[in-house]
Amino acid sequence: MLLFPCPNCGPRNETEFHYGGQAHVAYPEHPAELTDREWAEYLFYRQNTKGLFAERWVHSAGCRKWFNMLRDTVSYDITAVYRIGQEPPALRTSQPTTGMGMSTTRQGTPEGVQL
Amino acid sequence: MVNTTESTDAQITDVQQTHLTARRHSPAEHLWAEFAKTASAEARVSLREIPFQVMVGIRVDPLSEGGRRIGAVTGGLPTACGQVTTGVAGMAVLWLGPDEFLLVAEEEALDGTLAAELVAALGDGAGQTVDLSSNRTTFELAGPSARAVLEKSCAADLHPRAFSTGVAIATVIGNVPVVLWKTDNETFRVFPRASFADYLGRWLLDGMREFTVAESTTWH
Numbered sequence: 001m002l003l004f005p006c007p008n009c010g011p012r013n014e015t016e017f018h019y020g021g022q023a024h025v026a027y028p029e030h031p032a033e034l035t036d037r038e039w040a041e042y043l044f045y046r047q048n049t050k051g052l053f054a055e056r057w058v059h060s061a062g063c064r065k066w067f068n069m070l071r072d073t074v075s076y077d078i079t080a081v082y083r084i085g086q087e088p089p090a091l092r093t094s095q096p097t098t099g100m101g102m103s104t105t106r107q108g109t110p111e112g113v114q115l
Numbered sequence: 116m117v118n119t120t121e122s123t124d125a126q127i128t129d130v131q132q133t134h135l136t137a138r139r140h141s142p143a144e145h146l147w148a149e150f151a152k153t154a155s156a157e158a159r160v161s162l163r164e165i166p167f168q169v170m171v172g173i174r175v176d177p178l179s180e181g182g183r184r185i186g187a188v189t190g191g192l193p194t195a196c197g198q199v200t201t202g203v204a205g206m207a208v209l210w211l212g213p214d215e216f217l218l219v220a221e222e223e224a225l226d227g228t229l230a231a232e233l234v235a236a237l238g239d240g241a242g243q244t245v246d247l248s249s250n251r252t253t254f255e256l257a258g259p260s261a262r263a264v265l266e267k268s269c270a271a272d273l274h275p276r277a278f279s280t281g282v283a284i285a286t287v288i289g290n291v292p293v294v295l296w297k298t299d300n301e302t303f304r305v306f307p308r309a310s311f312a313d314y315l316g317r318w319l320l321d322g323m324r325e326f327t328v329a330e331s332t333t334w335h
Contacts, residue, residue: 001270008213009196009284013270016287061287063196063212 005081008063020056022046023068024088049073054088132227141166142252142312149320152327159326160258162319164312165304169225171218171233172247173208181240188229188236192216197282199296209283209294217247217294217306251294251306256319260326261301267322269295289318 002014028034028042047053053073058066070079070088080089143150143164154161175182177192186192190202193210200208204224209217220229233244256264262273268289272278283296291314294306307315 011272012286015270061292062285064215065212 002076004057004059004069005078006059006062006065007067007081007083008065009059012059012062016059016061017057018060020058020066023054023056052079052091056084136167139167142309143254143316146313146316146320150316153320153323158258159260160256160264160323162257162316162323163255164316165253165255167222168248168253169218169220169222169229170247170251170306171230172245172250173216173218173233173242174214175216175237175240175242175244176214177216179240179242181237181242184236184238184240185233185242185244188232189218197278197284199281199283209296211285211294214242219253219306222248249309251308252312254305254307254312254316254319255298255302256305257299257302258326259301260323261303264319264322264326265295265303265305268318271295273297288315291315291318 003011004014004017005011006017025042025046028038031039031042034042050073052070054068054070056066057069058064066084067081068084068086068088069081070091071077072079079091082089141164144166147164150162150164154163173185173189173192175185175192177183177186177194182192188202189200189206189208191200192208193200193216196210198210202208204220206218206220206224206229209219211217218229218233230244230246237244265288266273269286271284271286278284278297280297280300283294285292285294287293288295288305288307291307291311293311293315296304296306298304305315305319
């Protein structure tokens with residue numbers, strides 16, 4: 001069982017939550033001016049990160065609110081949760097990886113986050 | 116509309132209401148006989164349904180003007196997960212989300228004007244108050260083993276240090292989304308949606324069996 005720290009409800013079982021995909025994918029400012037390819041990339045192209053990843057979750061069986069979470073897709077470590085609309089918290093760089101990670105350092109900013 | 120017409124309308128509504136009240140069915144009434152078998156003086160845990168409670172769904176920002184006016188009717192609105200505020204006539208407001216609350220009250224304790232009062236209190240403020248009385252039914256699980264029964268299939272931390280008397284949370288019991296309210300040391304109220312009442316009622320009865328079977332002294 002994995003405990004997710006919901007910003008509203010505190011630690012709850014992961015089965016109470018639903019996944020919302022990569023976080024911080026901004027809606028295009030002028031969607032009508034995009035080419036089909038750019039629009040398709042906005043709609044469907046997502047990071048496939050191995051490591052720390054910013055993603056959206058909804059506490060569907062609890063407070064029913066969306067929030068963002070920084071989760072390691074290899075170790076399932078949850079580094080931070082923060083509210084929708086907030087920037088991801090600054091992270092320490094050069095954290096040593098554990099387990100089966102190939103690299104020895106991590107990016108300071110998780111993939112998929114455009115600051 | 117003049118006053119005399121209003122009072123006539125109210126009388127007709129009362130008669131119709133009484134008529135309807137006598138004919139309605141609660142979602143788990145077919146299980147009442149099974150529930151009754153769990154109740155005895157020495158029972159470790161017992162289960163009953165409390166049918167037809169008044170429930171009102173409230174969606175409002177508690178810090179807004181409308182939220183404050185609604186709070187004045189209900190005896191305040193809870194501000195954090197787990198909190199329950201109590202008001203007049205046994206009215207309780209459970210926290211479901213930062214802007215979502217569930218008002219629960221005994222039907223007998225209210226005079227039927229609550230919904231209208233809440234709508235008037237919200238006024239033109241952003242939000243909604245909706246009568247959800249038929250949405251959920253109420254189970255009451257009580258006894259020294261009540262927590263042990265729930266913990267079989269509820270992943271939320273129900274230890275008294277995390278879930279004390281008076282706390283209510285929205286969570287999941289045996290795959291059924293419920294609101295769980297600890298009303299006393301060994302008493303839990305479970306609010307499943309009506310269509311889950313049969314399943315959850317049987318599920319809880321099954322979980323209670325090991326605690327309700329009479330202890331045998333002939334075991335070897």
